[in-house]
Amino acid sequence: MRTIxxxxxxxxxxxxxxxxxLVLVLxxxxxxxxxxxxxxxxxxxxxxxxxxxFTTQPEGIPTLFTFPSFIxxxxxxxxGIALGFDAISGERTSGTISRILSQPIFRDSVITAKFLAGxxxxxxxxxxxxxxxxxxxxxxIGVPPSLEEIFRLFTYLVFTIIYGAFWxxxxxxxxxxxxxxxxxxxxxxxxxxxxxxxxxxxIAPAIANALAPTxxxxxxxxxxxxxxxxxxxxxxxxxxxxxxxxxxxxxPPVGSLLGVIGVxxxxxxxxxxPNPLSLGQSLLLIWPHLTSLxxxxxxxxAVSYVVFMRQEIRAT
Amino acid sequence: MDKGIVVETKDLTKxxxxxxxxxxxxxxxxxNEIFGLLGxxxxxxxxxxxxxxxxxxxAVGTAHVCGFNSTREPLKVKRLVGYMPEKVxxxxxxTARKNLDFIAELNNISYTESQHQIDQLLKAVGLSEAVxxxxxxxxxxxxxxxxxxxxxxKKPKVAIFDEPTAGLDPEGISQILDLIANLPQMxxxxxxxxxxxxxxxxxxxSIGILxxxxxxxxxxxxxxxxEAFAGGRYRIxxxxxxxxxxxxxxxxxxxxxxxxxxxxxxxxxxxxxDLRTEIAKIVVQSNIPLVEMKIHEFTLDDIYMKYFHxx
Numbered sequence: 001m002r003t004i005x006x007x008x009x010x011x012x013x014x015x016x017x018x019x020x021x022l023v024l025v026l027x028x029x030x031x032x033x034x035x036x037x038x039x040x041x042x043x044x045x046x047x048x049x050x051x052x053x054f055t056t057q058p059e060g061i062p063t064l065f066t067f068p069s070f071i072x073x074x075x076x077x078x079x080g081i082a083l084g085f086d087a088i089s090g091e092r093t094s095g096t097i098s099r100i101l102s103q104p105i106f107r108d109s110v111i112t113a114k115f116l117a118g119x120x121x122x123x124x125x126x127x128x129x130x131x132x133x134x135x136x137x138x139x140x141i142g143v144p145p146s147l148e149e150i151f152r153l154f155t156y157l158v159f160t161i162i163y164g165a166f167w168x169x170x171x172x173x174x175x176x177x178x179x180x181x182x183x184x185x186x187x188x189x190x191x192x193x194x195x196x197x198x199x200x201x202x203i204a205p206a207i208a209n210a211l212a213p214t215x216x217x218x219x220x221x222x223x224x225x226x227x228x229x230x231x232x233x234x235x236x237x238x239x240x241x242x243x244x245x246x247x248x249x250x251x252p253p254v255g256s257l258l259g260v261i262g263v264x265x266x267x268x269x270x271x272x273x274p275n276p277l278s279l280g281q282s283l284l285l286i287w288p289h290l291t292s293l294x295x296x297x298x299x300x301x302a303v304s305y306v307v308f309m310r311q312e313i314r315a316t
Numbered sequence: 317m318d319k320g321i322v323v324e325t326k327d328l329t330k331x332x333x334x335x336x337x338x339x340x341x342x343x344x345x346x347x348n349e350i351f352g353l354l355g356x357x358x359x360x361x362x363x364x365x366x367x368x369x370x371x372x373x374x375a376v377g378t379a380h381v382c383g384f385n386s387t388r389e390p391l392k393v394k395r396l397v398g399y400m401p402e403k404v405x406x407x408x409x410x411t412a413r414k415n416l417d418f419i420a421e422l423n424n425i426s427y428t429e430s431q432h433q434i435d436q437l438l439k440a441v442g443l444s445e446a447v448x449x450x451x452x453x454x455x456x457x458x459x460x461x462x463x464x465x466x467x468x469x470k471k472p473k474v475a476i477f478d479e480p481t482a483g484l485d486p487e488g489i490s491q492i493l494d495l496i497a498n499l500p501q502m503x504x505x506x507x508x509x510x511x512x513x514x515x516x517x518x519x520x521x522s523i524g525i526l527x528x529x530x531x532x533x534x535x536x537x538x539x540x541x542x543e544a545f546a547g548g549r550y551r552i553x554x555x556x557x558x559x560x561x562x563x564x565x566x567x568x569x570x571x572x573x574x575x576x577x578x579x580x581x582x583x584x585x586x587x588x589x590d591l592r593t594e595i596a597k598i599v600v601q602s603n604i605p606l607v608e609m610k611i612h613e614f615t616l617d618d619i620y621m622k623y624f625h626x627x
Contacts, residue, residue, distance in 0.1 A: 003421045003422055094405040094408065095401065095403045095404060095405020096405045097405075098371070099399075099404065099466065100422070102398075103423060104392075104394040104422070104423060105394075106391070312371070312372050313366075313372075
């Protein structure tokens, strides 16, 4: 397995794909720093100033492009899919799969090694992005992070990697199920567009409005509608991760989430406490998110594993 | 399992969607021989090979390679068997050497040993100048040659080649066939699938013809020729100015002659061996002027076509 792992890593490092993703990392970091440069001076908060580096939203920039939303909706799914979509179908197209599997190795070590190598690259990308923003941001604002902020960032990193592993696992699953590279890529992308954009922006609000209409305008109806929508949206892994990252990076939580989705009802603003949650409470709040994401990742991997073990490998 | 039998299948059966592709196949391949597996497209050759390697599970029956059950102990079988698929593929971004390195490493061959092996093998298949060229730039024939080297790097007990000469130039074909023909001397048993019957005839010691998943006929080329043509393997055509029943009778009496047919002034003689000198002597002795004498040796083509015309 170590041999395959090493080869996969070498393949990634020398591929054009890696360079493109690296450029994406640099651009994301640069954009976030630019936002900080434009908007961070406007902040009046005195708590968690360092984390503000990751959440600042200057005027005129849509919420979709702030760091946490961008990472949840675009950056991580793209990297995950890019790393996984041709894992097995690529080998099948090039005809190498039957040659490799006729060597004395366990079949599962092929898929495990590919998954681990992808995870390694993914981690490099994510850590690079966060470190770039932290490093240059530190120069920009001159406020060192507190211990709690460091801990929150670290937890955020772990979350992000698990979230990325989910998308990669999904892409690998499709690369096993479908014979063609293009089919597996398109299916992964379609699922990403659905859950990342259509579902949370259009479908979930539509269902919530249909089931719990807010026409009479009472606070109770609005609350009901909001809760239903939140529940529905949590079916999207993108939203699940976004919610968790908001809690971690933007300690006065939940309210800002509603801003992203644009469903905030004026009556609710007073319902939210402006006080930041403590670290322990934040973690408690997102524990279900973590387990759900981890579960999704494990399910993807387990299904890939089972399908691959039973699959017949033919050269033609 | 008997001594000297390297590959043995018992009632091996596999079906896809209700269609039986391999049907109670019983195959025995002796150590250090070159076995040619023939048959029309879709006869079940590749499926049989996949089951031998443990890449596909048989529905019924067992396959044993070197005493190991292919389904239960695929790793032990794969350690001993080298397989070159019909559409052999390599990592295009890696050089020929790196591709072979990877396979050697998967087989736990030490680096120093594999380097030595790679140099030798690439020379044997005629690729020594392309060692450090990315495989993406290789032609089909070059990939085919690399595929042969790839099988041999692990010094297999059994080497399976599926269409090893497809896409090769004439020189490449003879190079590869020479290489394959020498393998039994080094203790490797070879199974070779090919549609080029002439090549199979050149290198294979014994031959099995598959059709619709069943073994139609199996044995050495001589045996097959005798079975397929009750007459024997050689046909000698004699043309004389006249033909007499007496001559026909005399010819029938020659030992080794199995059949004599007349066709005007032509005599068609079937024989076990090349009896041209004896026949010429008899014709001349009976004072009949000999016009022409031709000999046909049956090739595998004739045998193959005979079996498939009967279908």
